[in-house]
Amino acid sequence: MSDEKYKDRLLGHEYDGIQEYDNPLPGWWTWMSIGTVIFAIFYVMWMYMGLGGMTQEAELEAETALAQEMHPELFAAPDGGGSGPDMPPVDRAAYVGNDEAVAAGKEVFTINCVACHGVDATGGIGPNLTDNEWIHGGKYDNIRHTITVGVPEKGMVTWGPILGPEKIAQVAAFVYSLGGGEPEE
Template identity: 35%
Template structure:
């Protein structure tokens, strides 16, 4: 029984809501109609008191011409694009026509755009400032001076890098290398030599495409610094590549020490001597 009462109460509430919504919509429509009626009544009263005479076709044409004349007299405000490009409206182009003609074609004497003039004078000002800065007051460095400064800085950075114990593997170079007869160095150098050098110098350094490394003759110097430098930078014109990108400085030093250690050995079928005796 209680459930039936609740359902009846819910149905009654829904019907009441619908009626309220319909009444609100009807009220809004009545209000809109009332406003329109008031405007009609106002217009009717106004026309009754002071009627507007109907214009003839001739009068309408005259009014149209007068309106066009007024619009022509009004000065149009230039747009941003017109200001930047220094453009003139079409009705003013007659004042820009030059006297001469080419093949019956007239030429307009348009002014140079403002943005171009700003750039033009800006480059002149920049040029004067550049000249004073670099060639008169010497506040800035010229390119050759910057190059020298960069070279000096690179040299200082290199010294600092090589003096750091952390970079000991790269500390050795063609200027500070010292020949070593340490067994571990020579063993490591021999292993590196065996995987990289035999195609040109033979397995025992006897020389194939490249020169014999066991005799007393050298093409590019037989000192430890010379051998290190030759391996590091290569000899491109002779076909020897540079190894500095594929091997560390320590590895190059080990191979250079091994090459000097095999000097005086007597490998089978050695290549004829090349270069100068040392």
């Protein structure tokens, strides 16, 4: 083979004795690239702009409605917000501000909750319960709901079946009585 035959097709540079040919891309490669771009355009229009008949938001709403229909107990909450099973109604006044209920709640807290929230409830593994920052709401019903259903993604077990409604109401009254203070450094 003569180098003269391919001289027109050689690029004008050479590195370490290696020369590069100026060959066109294979046809299949070109058409695959063009096809990928066209597919991407239609995919975006279909999935994100709703040309397929449903946007992502509408699909989410439809699936949420179906889940609510199939499992209504999972979407029921004391405040109607939808984040756990129904809790039995409790007379809030019988627990909040009741010294006996708060003392009983402190006893249950000491047995079950100190390992994560600390002896003085200023946190440890679990969050601080004595400041004004509430992750899941600082109202009595929010506290009771959090204790009942737990926070599994953060490691807090579901105390509802373990403690029962009476002890949960007492612990919630105790925790509610702690709120608003500043922890010691």
